Amino acid sequence: xxxxxxxxxxxxxxxxxxxxxxxxxxxxxxxxxxxxxxxxxxxxxxxxxxxxxxxxxxxxxxxxxxxxxxxxxxxxx
Amino acid sequence: xxxxxxxxxxxxxxxxxxxxxxxxxxxxxxxxxxxxxxxxxxxxxxxxxxxxxxxxxxxxxxxxxxxxxxxxxxxxxxxxxxxxxxxxxxxxxxxxxxxxxxxxxxxxxxxxxxxxxxxxxxxxxxxxxxxxxxxxxx
Numbered sequence: 001x002x003x004x005x006x007x008x009x010x011x012x013x014x015x016x017x018x019x020x021x022x023x024x025x026x027x028x029x030x031x032x033x034x035x036x037x038x039x040x041x042x043x044x045x046x047x048x049x050x051x052x053x054x055x056x057x058x059x060x061x062x063x064x065x066x067x068x069x070x071x072x073x074x075x076x077x
Numbered sequence: 078x079x080x081x082x083x084x085x086x087x088x089x090x091x092x093x094x095x096x097x098x099x100x101x102x103x104x105x106x107x108x109x110x111x112x113x114x115x116x117x118x119x120x121x122x123x124x125x126x127x128x129x130x131x132x133x134x135x136x137x138x139x140x141x142x143x144x145x146x147x148x149x150x151x152x153x154x155x156x157x158x159x160x161x162x163x164x165x166x167x168x169x170x171x172x173x174x175x176x177x178x179x180x181x182x183x184x185x186x187x188x189x190x191x192x193x194x195x196x197x198x199x200x201x202x203x204x205x206x207x208x209x210x211x212x213x214x215x
Contacts, residue, residue: 014111014165018100021113022085049128053110066100066111069189074089 013064016040021068031072038065045070078215080166084206085113097204097211098189104161104172105133112190116202116211120193123160123177129190130179135160137179145178154181162196164213171215173199 017037029035029045036044036056043065044055056065084095097116102109103125110133114123130137135158145153155178163172176195203212 014100017111018113021100022083022098025088049126050132053132062108063111066113068113071087071189072089074094 013039014066017064017066021066026070026072029070031070033070034067035070036065036067078169078171078213080164080169080213082211082213084209084211086209095206095209096189097202099164099192099213100166101192102163102165103129103133103190104163105130105135107132107134109133109163114190114192114196116197117191117193118197118202120191121178122157122193122195123162123175124155124191124193125158125160125177125179127179127181130158130160130177133160135177135179139181142181143178155179156181162192 016039020040021037026035029042033045033047034049034052035042036052038056038060043059044052046052049067053067056062056067082097082099085098086093086095098113099116100111101114102111110129112129125135137156137158139156142154142156145155147153158177158179159174160177161172162175163170199215201214203214205211
């Protein structure tokens, strides 16, 4: 039987990554780059989502990182 | 379910703006990916870039395309698919399927995954910009 506490711990790891995403201005990264975030750091980045995800998977389990894109320009969706 | 979030603050053209971005997971036949997505009442569907749809292994009919437009009036070629969306927050978990448009334009560089009407129709959304908070309620 799955341990419900385990899922909560995993969520906490992602929540930390999302907190980092909210606070970061990604000043060291280029507009439009994909970034993979684990806890409070970017573990891979680049123009190809596939490459960024593969590199991140080599470092931490897939459930432990999130991907986003760096935004530095205004959007009119 | 009532999930509360802080807006993402970013500086564009020297001005700080707030964006309603959430953390969610997208699930497809090839796996699951945790992503940031922006809530967008102006979009009709969830909009995914092609490379993400392919990574998730979503079923795509690239020959069956549909024309769309951005609000800037730029043409966008899309194809329809379905993606499973999962939100895990504060010990709550919700999962449902959403119709999505997959952008086939390699030049379309939307920064975030766009959660448009096909996502928003599942919720009531409260945007409180002065308090820098927004809520997703079901």
